[in-house]
Amino acid sequence: SGSTSASAAAPRLTQKKIDLRPPLSEKRKKEITEKIAEFVALDMRPVRIVEGEGFKERLRTLEPGYTVPTRATVMDVVHTKYLSIRSDIYMAIQDCEAVSFTTDIWTSLQMEAYLTVTSHFITGDWRLESFVLETKKMEDSHTADHIARELTEIICEWVIPSSKIVSVVHDNAANMVACTNQLVQQPRWGKMKGVRCAGHTLQLCINSALKQDPICRTVAAARRLVSHFKKSAKATTALQEQQKQQNVPLHKLVQDVVTRWNSVYLMLDRLIEQKGPVSAVLTDESVSKRSDRDLELSTSQWRTAEDIVAVLKPMITLTELLSHENNASLSATFPMLMNIKKRHLVVHEDDSRTTKIIKTTLSDEMDRRWELKGPGLEISVYISAAVLDPRFKKLSFLSDDQRDEAYSVVAELAESLTDRSCQEESDTVDPGPTAPKQDAVMAMLLASDEDEEEQDETSEMKVYLKDFTKCNGGPLEWWKKNEDRYPKLSRVAKRFHSIPSTSTPSERIFSKAGFIANKSRSALFPTNVNKLVFLAHNFRRIRQPQV
DSSP states (O other): OHHHHHHHHSOOOOOOOOOOSOOOOHHHHHHHHHHHHHHHHHTTOOGGGGGSHHHHHHHHHHOTTOOOOOHHHHHHHHHHHHHHHHHHHHHHHHHSSOEEEEEEEEEOTTSOEEEEEEEEEEOTTSOEEEEEEEEEEOOSOOOHHHHHHHHHHHHHHTTOOGGGEEEEEEOSOHHHHHHHHHHHHOGGGTTOEEEEOHHHHHHHHHHHHHTSTTHHHHHHHHHHHHHHHHHOHHHHHHHHHHHHHTTOOOOOOOOOBTTBHHHHHHHHHHHHHTHHHHHHHHHOTTTOOHHHHTTSOOHHHHHHHHHHHHHHHHHHHHHHHHTOTTSOOHHHHHHHHHHIIIIISOOOTTSOHHHHHHHHHHHHHHHHHHTTTSTTGGGSHHHHHHHTSTTTTTOTTSOHHHHHHHHHHHHHHHHHHHHHHHHHHHHHSOOOSOOOOHHHHHHHHHOOHHHHHHHHHTSHHHHHHTOOOOOOSOHHHHHHHHGGGOHHHHHHHHHHTTOOSSSHHHHHHHHHHHHHTSGGGTTOOHHHHHHHHHHHHHHHHHSOOOO
């Protein structure tokens, strides 16, 4: 037993693990640090994630020889990447023909207001590019003056020439409308046009229709019904059972959101789909109280809901088409609105009362908000963009006089851009000795009517309007193939096709930016929010990461 106790007391020998891997090279360390910075920016993670024990432990497992950098080091790398990509975007904008902007104001969870500005332009090879330029914290009240100052500061920081600026797309808020009205008057903004976001405008038209009676009462009743299921776990479980029994899709009910008109459509559409299971749960006394049973929609309300969904369905498609970021959508806006009015919103005798109310309200609101029947329609940016879209250039929805005026507006702009280019070239190039002008004067004096007619017939606009080359891949693809045939018009096309019809591109930033500026990032300075939003949106667009 003595020997046993002696052996028990003897120290245990443990074999030390020997790491045979070579130490990390400086190049590898730098590469990992850069990937961490990219991870923070692209996935919109809080920079403080590098200080978390879980993050450090994971990296120790993956790369034992690597020391996790501090928050400050990661932000330094983020800053370097920001400057590099900013430089690339700056050069791309300097090289482009024209640039448009989308802009809007959003609020972080800490109730701090930010202004995000996104640029849109057509590249030399006819790709539509969208890059976030700046996200600025709005220190003062959001007056038109203040927003105009901030926007002007941004285009000055980016050294964007006034001759390149085409438009600012914005929502219908009074301060944004007043702001663009101010910018139009400022020489720094050149011949800029303010364009109201088609998505917001459509939303206002539909909101007006949804406020009409009995539509508003049906929507309110549907909202109460969905809210009941959202708040009651018992009712939700019973709904799932009924869905299985009735072989109805296992979908959740959708609650509408006040700021998004399409959520009313989605709520009603889903409710109609789930009508059987919903009604079965409400009539089941073991699940629903008497007061719950009163939430059931009446027969006329179900019918009204079906009418609302039927009229609004094409509106959903229209909004999705207009909001498509990689499509030149401004040119399609008026043709699509006119088609919806002519083919979908026409009131028929056998339409229900609800359908007639929605159709009439929508049609009237579209006329009013887009001034579809007002004077000057033919000189609007929407019509000019449609002229330069081979799919819609016939402008069949306009009168002959309006159509001729629309073509003249675009043709004159094409000539003025060409004249300006010639002027700029003559300003920079030594013209050398002046050539004799005698021949030119003689030709002008002796020119016959036939010469003039022939010249007119061969003008780019005349030839373009008679050109029936197919436009299968959209207007940008068409212009890419036909640019050389229409050198003057193609420059104008690059201007008008740079204008998005909605401010959605800027708004998509808000969900990202709100995530970046949330509670876990409360220590971030506004400049860091700007850099992280900038990189999250632009990194993959300007530089595809190597796989």
